[in-house]
Amino acid sequence: MILNKRDLGGIKTKDGHEIKPGLLIRSAHLSQAQEADLRGISAVIDLRTPGERREAPDKTYGCRYLPLAVFDESTIGISHESGVSDQWIPAMDILYQRVMYQCTGSFSRIIRTIMGHDFQSGGILWHCTEGKDRCGITTALVLEALGVDRSLIMEDYLKTNLINLPKAMLIRQQLADTRGVEFAESVYQAYIADSKYLEAAWSAMGENYIKTALGIPENTLIRFRETVLE
Numbered sequence: 001m002i003l004n005k006r007d008l009g010g011i012k013t014k015d016g017h018e019i020k021p022g023l024l025i026r027s028a029h030l031s032q033a034q035e036a037d038l039r040g041i042s043a044v045i046d047l048r049t050p051g052e053r054r055e056a057p058d059k060t061y062g063c064r065y066l067p068l069a070v071f072d073e074s075t076i077g078i079s080h081e082s083g084v085s086d087q088w089i090p091a092m093d094i095l096y097q098r099v100m101y102q103c104t105g106s107f108s109r110i111i112r113t114i115m116g117h118d119f120q121s122g123g124i125l126w127h128c129t130e131g132k133d134r135c136g137i138t139t140a141l142v143l144e145a146l147g148v149d150r151s152l153i154m155e156d157y158l159k160t161n162l163i164n165l166p167k168a169m170l171i172r173q174q175l176a177d178t179r180g181v182e183f184a185e186s187v188y189q190a191y192i193a194d195s196k197y198l199e200a201a202w203s204a205m206g207e208n209y210i211k212t213a214l215g216i217p218e219n220t221l222i223r224f225r226e227t228v229l230e
Contacts, residue, residue: 002037004028004131004163007123008139011156013147017229023123024114024228026139028131028163031056038063042122045113047134049079056129063125066113070099070106070134078133078190089186092133093200099137100204101213108214111141115216115224132160132193137201145210145221146229150202160193168192 005028009021022040029052030037030044038044043064046053049072058065071079078095110126117124128134136157143153168191175184210216 002027002030002033002127004160005037005125006156006159008143008156011143011148011152013229014149015147017147017225019146020228020230023119024142025123025125026131026135027125027127028135029056029127029129030058030060033059033061035061038125040122041125043117043124045110045124045126047110047126047128047138049073049075052079052129068106068110068113070103070110070128070138075099079129089190092189092194092197096133096137096197096201097204099133100201100209104213107138107141108216110138111145111210111214111216112220114138114142115145115220119227130160130164130191132164132191133197136160136193136198140198140201141210141214145216146225154195154198157198158193158195164191164193 004026006026007021008019008024008026011019013019025041029046029048038061041063043066044058044060046058046065046067047070048067049069050067053067075095078099114124114126126135126138140153140157143156144150168188171191172184172188175187205213210221211218
C-alpha cells in the first residue's frame with residue numbers, strides 16, 4: 001500500500017483546462033507498495049536522501065526508477081532518517097523558504113524530468129517519505145507551471161493532513177509525555193501540512209521562479225501543457 005497517494009487528474013487550470021487523469025501522481029514512499037498500486041505508472045522519482053532510500057527502499061515493479069534527491073544530506077524537519085525526529089526541529093516555514101533558494105538546481109532537474117517524461121508509456125509518480133514537504137513543493141511547482149490557481153494548489157497540499165494529522169497528534173502526545181510539550185509541538189509541526197509553510201515557499205520564490213530560477217524554457221512549458229491538459 002502507498003500512503004498519501006493521489007492523482008492530480010481533474011484539477012483545473014485558470015484558463016479552463018483540466019489535468020488528464022493517470023499522468024501526474026504524488027505520494028509518500030513506496031517501500032510497502034503493491035504491484036497494483038503502480039498500475040499505469042511507468043516512472044518513479046524518489047526525492048529522498050540516500051540515507052532514507054537505504055532505510056526504506058522503494059518497490060517499483062519494473063517502473064523506471066529515478067533517484068533525484070532534493071538534498072543529499074539529512075535536513076531536520078524535512079527528511080526522515082532514523083534519529084532525526086529525536087532532535088529539535090526548526091520552524092517549518094523558515095525551512096521551506098531555505099529549500100526554495102538553496103535547492104534550485106535540484107528542483108530544476110526534477111521539474112525537467114517530469115516535463116520530459118514519455119507519457120505515452122504511462123504516468124509518472126514522485127514522492128518523498130511522508131509525501132508532504134519535498135513532494136508537496138514539487139507538486140506545487142508542477143501545478144504552477146500548468147497554470148493552476150494557487151488556491152487549488154493549496155487545497156491539494158493540505159489534503160496531506162487527511163493522512164498525517166492523526167499520526168501527528170499521536171506522536172505529539174507520546175513525545176509530550178517523554179520529552180516535554182515544546183519539543184513535542186516542534187515535531188508535530190513537522191508532520192502536518194500548514195498553509196503558512198507553502199505560503200513561505202511562494203514568498204521565497206519571487207516572480208517567474210520556474211522560468212528564471214529553474215531555467216525552464218517557454219517551449220518546454222508549452223509542450224508539457226499540451227501533453228497533460230485537456
